[in-house]
Amino acid sequence: MSDNQNHEEIKEKDVLEATQTVIKKALDKLGFQDEVYELMKEPLRMMTVRIPVRMDDGSIEIFTGYRAQHNDAVGPTKGGVRFHPGVTEKEVRALSIWMSLKAGIMDLPYGGGKGGIVCDPRQMSFREIERLSRGYVRSISQIVGPTKDIPAPDVFTNSQIMAWMMDEYSRMKEFDSPGFITGKPLVLGGSHGRESATAKGVTICIREAAKKKGMTVEGSKVVIQGFGNAGSFLAKFLHDAGAKVVGISDVNGGLYDPEGLDIDYLLDRRDSFGTVTNLFNDVLSNKELIEQECDILVPAAIENQITEKNAHKINASIVVEAANGPTTMGATKILHERDILLVPDVLASAGGVTVSYFEWVQNNQGYYWEEEEVETKLEKKMTASFENVYRLASLRNVDMRLAAYMVGVRKMAEASRYRGWI
Known part of the structure; x- marks a missing residue:
């Protein structure tokens, strides 16, 4: 999977232009004409x-x-x-x-x-x-x-x-009109599993990525940058699955212990905005945390955390993007060249919108599912989507990000064409 070699130089802070660049590459790979890109950019x-x-x-x-x-x-x-x-x-x-x-x-x-x-x-x-x-x-x-x-x-x-x-x-x-919005409380037409859906989807992607690398979640050392909604649920899920969470961070900095952190203690003291490191004296910067040794690194905070300046210092076998845009295009190329498996944000963090879709469906039909049914449906969709992207990446000799964009744009492009827009 080496198609990243022709990525253009992109300003690391310009997330929109970086996204447009990969969309253009994806559409070109799929054989769509330029007007499709003009519509989608x-x-x-x-x-x-x-x-x-x-x-x-x-x-x-x-x-x-x-x-x-x-x-x-x-x-x-x-x-x-x-x-x-x-x-x-x-x-x-x-x-x-x-x-x-x-x-x-x-x-x-x-x-x-x-x-x-x-x-x-x-x-x-x-x-x-x-x-x-x-x-x-x-x-x-x-x-x-x-x-x-x-x-x-x-x-x-x-x-x-x-x-x-x-x-x-x-x-x-x-x-x-409960179907106007999702992520509601259960008593107002919300869905079981919505609050933890993003983290659940990331957990599934971590498990599937580990399989591809011949690893298991159990016993793996994990660093999670970000301890908000997704990061905190993820820490709990991975801890319960037997992983050793060795690092977490919030806006104030990061905590790292190669022997594993006390996740239950941290979750108990985390405030409503996801901050907990202010209770500790020995705190790393977020920049330092993502360079610490681990098996699996999960950026779950903000954009542009892994850049061309620090990508060569990433000390993990797998990077799974729980945040939107945490890795720049230049850094994606470096990680790919280093044989680090990168699961992109548009796949890894799609659990949230998937369970939002389930909530919308339940609102429309007026019939609500038990939590087990929601989790089963999410598991099925996330696993299938991961496999689709991974298979395409292998088949077309491209990285996982480009493969995910190729899967993501195809249906939209074809629907636009059938409607006569292009």
Whole structure:
């Protein structure tokens, strides 16, 4: 698998351009013409909104929000809403494209969508966050809906925020609409397994990747960069499976112990924003943590953590991307040349959107599945999707990222062609 050798030099911080580059390579490999790339390189719709919110002190603060809808040739668009001070329009555009790819890889009847609000919920009160959430829904209400565009949780958003958004949308439409949004509490039409779905999908990919390397999860040393929703659930799942979690990190730094960390202790002391290292004195930087010795490295935090500057220092046999865009294209090439198996984000982290799809299906039919059924269906889809991507990578002599993009764009491109768009 050596097709990465012709990757172009890409600015490490420009996630959108990096994504577009791989999409172009994937479409070229599949034999699609240039107009298909022109259609897919940007979202079909991008909305920017300004949301006035009355703060607890009586002042009015104006927040900027975004909603991108990448491509709806296959079906309604689908994707999370993040609350973060670093949200940008360009980031939201890129993330909507990734959601299209995830839907294609998992064979879901969706295109990609994504939303975000520039804010810091860590500095806001409970009621301020509620008012912001409801204001965002009012601002985008004309372009979203259960058959148009279905939001979900993302960075610093959760089931409570989804509940507020669903309630606001239902009030506006004057009928209850649980299928408008996923990631809801169970009592409001949520699905079993949704909260841990991303981590469950990553765990399945780790198991399958380990098999390809002649390894087992049990006894493997794992470093997880990020201890938020995905990272914390993942640490628990891997610990329970017999892996030795030797490193974890949060925004403040990382903890590393080659003999294994006390995961139950860390989970018990983790706060709602995923921070725990502030309780310890001997803390590594995030940069230092991902270079520590392990069998499996899982970047589960933010973009651009493995770059051309540190890829040669990665000391793992397998890298599984639980975060969006943690490895740059240049770093992907280096890891591939070093025979490190990289499972890309658009495959590894697709468990979340898959169980969101299950939730949407249950909302539409009004019949809800037990947790065991959800897990069985997720296991089947994740395992099949991993095998499809791995088989294509081997067959076409390309890396796993390019193979995943090839799987992800094919259905969307063919649907666009049948509709007469291209």
